[in-house]
Amino acid sequence: MAQLNYDVLKKSGYTGFIQEKGVERVMQFGEGNFLRAFVDYFIDIANEKAGYNGKVVLVQPIGQGLTDLINQQQGLYTLYLRGSQNGQKVDDKRVISSVSRCINPHRDWDQVLEFAKSDDLDIIVSNTTEAGIVHEDESRFDQQPPISFPAKLTRVLYERFTAGKPGIVMLSCELIDNNGKELLKCVNQYIDDWKLSDDFRRWVNEENIFCSTLVDRIVPGRIRDAEEVKRLEAENGYEDPLTDVGEVFGVWVIEGPEGLEDRLPFKKAGVNVMVVPDVTPYKKRKVRILNGAHTGFVLGAYLAGYDIVRDCMHDDTILTYMNKMLYDEVIPTLPLDKEDCKQFAAAVQDRFNNPFVNHELMSISLNST
Template sequence: MNKHGLFQGGVAVVQPIDRGMTKMLDEQDDLYTVLLEGKLAGKKVQEHEIVESINETIRPYEDYQAYLDLAKNDAIQFIFSNTTEAGIAFDPQDTLTARPQNSYPGKLTALLYERFKLGKKGFQIIPCELINHNGNTLKEIVLKYAKLWDLGQNFVDWINTDNDFYATLVDRIVPGYPKDRATDLERAWGYHDKLIVKAEPFLIFVIEGNKKLEKLLPLKDAGLNVVVTDDMQPYRNRKVSLLNGPHTTMSPIARLAGIDTVGKVMQDKDFYKFINDEMYQEIIPTVALPKKELVAYAEGVKERFENPYVNHELSSIALNSISKFKARLLPTFKRYVATNHKLPQRITLALASYLKIYGGRADFEPQDTPEVLAAFKTLVQNDDYVTAALADAKLWGEDLTQYTGLVTLVKQDLQSLDQGGARQAVQQINQKGD
């Protein structure tokens, strides 16, 4: 937007967790490179751009006052967040006096309250975490903290009248740092960059909320594929079901089979069939959009998965897998069961694979929140680990043992994974079909 002369903005990056990369950014004068590689509209794309819009970095775990001081800056209009699906959550242990609060919504509430006390205007708040109604959920949690911390009705009114919370959907595959090619890229570009971010050229950013945002933030006018709409659900259902869903299915099963990237999954005849069948037999029939549109999108997703330039590691997809399963696969699972009165066997195998990994029965460790890891550490002590884990509503949002036959099938899948391995389990489902 700046380069098109449409905007004169900069970014203050706030590190939401104790450990992060803002110091590395500072060492590079807050510059980093975005590398786009792949196909777009049938044409090969290989291009890179240095991002120059970061003005400062804030580490609230080291200097909380610097974080609160952002409230004084009248130039700040927008707050974007991307703290993963697990990030938009309520922590009842958070307090206003904590420096900083543990949760992202807790930190945000503290900043908003500081802004309110200064008598300043509110913000345009645009969360990018991949949960449904992310803006509404974030606002609800902020208001929950306002009540918990007894911040007063005037503050609540200010939240409601002076701040806009938007729901969003980001559709772009971003594998991250290209460690396998970084040295060659740096040599070709003539500079060092420890924070190169690789992404596919495809992009759609859907924002649900007040149309005034189109003028305040002229993303579309700058040539970006951005949609501001009154209803983002059709876009979300399509993307979460047919792109994120297969990602979340392949990640645990393929890693158990020794496969480490999305591209290798799609090159493997067993796993290609498994994921293709999941798309066409378990996902597409459950999404309330025209089949022709869904098929076209699914084929486009497979092309994106096969992108030879995007070395998308399954280990990065696996971060916070339990909340991702809940957000990305469980809705499809439920719709499938309601329609077909039977269990979707590929999604169920993914669930069993997660229980194997989180139960400490894999040769790699799960990467998740301390709360989730602690929950599984307790669950594996049960004589009936599978039933106990599936019944834990804190993990899944509901008791999954209510689905007829699920406990039995997950136990069978776990036995299959333990005895014959993930590839054999995939082959058996491929042979059986639906």
């Protein structure tokens, strides 16, 4: 069976939205499952719903990765969003066409620097894991590429600055507090280390927008059941080793200045992306409602004979206890609109009831007690 690319997709009879040509507007450090099921999905929707006409250039952060495979498939991959929504089982398939290519900077660093100078580049996204936003003394300006991600970004920004190009919007998705602020701090450290100019420092800090963001979507990633893989290949008419799976729920909260929402393509597309002055209350909402609900019922539910979160959502006693805790004790403490919090809590119940995820109570208890 043929491997997915544009010609193979056309022959397969796929009738969903596809955008083969577009303008490369986004540089993305990270080519893994999460960003492809989250950011690149949102951009794909923006292309369809808002006419964004944007393509994402992926940059592989470490030596080993998916660059060759992504380029073989011309950036295409199949995404399944699975879960429960409004009490109904959902299993949606979409072929994502927002990615144009992937660059391995350890092999083609010059291509990264060349794209850095593009007039069309407006957004840089990153997810280099919790250990990615670090300052490493061994990173040098003349390395191809510099070792750490913040050092690579500093070099990219310097290339853009010396070419006389405008600043970008930096959207950091790493799972650390104040990810955008911490990234900017590292960049400024490299400006010191490398003795770069004060003009460059001013440009970085005044002309670029470093956003801290909160990401929320569970992404199991590839399908591990060999029989299911065979069945889907037969249904689709192609092989796709880049197939990705995420839950239906997804929200991206971006901390940024007034006017940023109009610069980004998401509002017009109607996707669940918010630009807010402070991301902290939304992190509290997630931790207190989602993680708090888990912590609140997990041990009692286990003692009642349950092993999986989903099964607990079908026990009236546990469900009543969880909802009473959330609506009477947790939501009143949150500094956000209470109706929004209630909607988030309702979505959490759907997420816990995901028929595709067997989330073990004991795995939760290890991280919550």
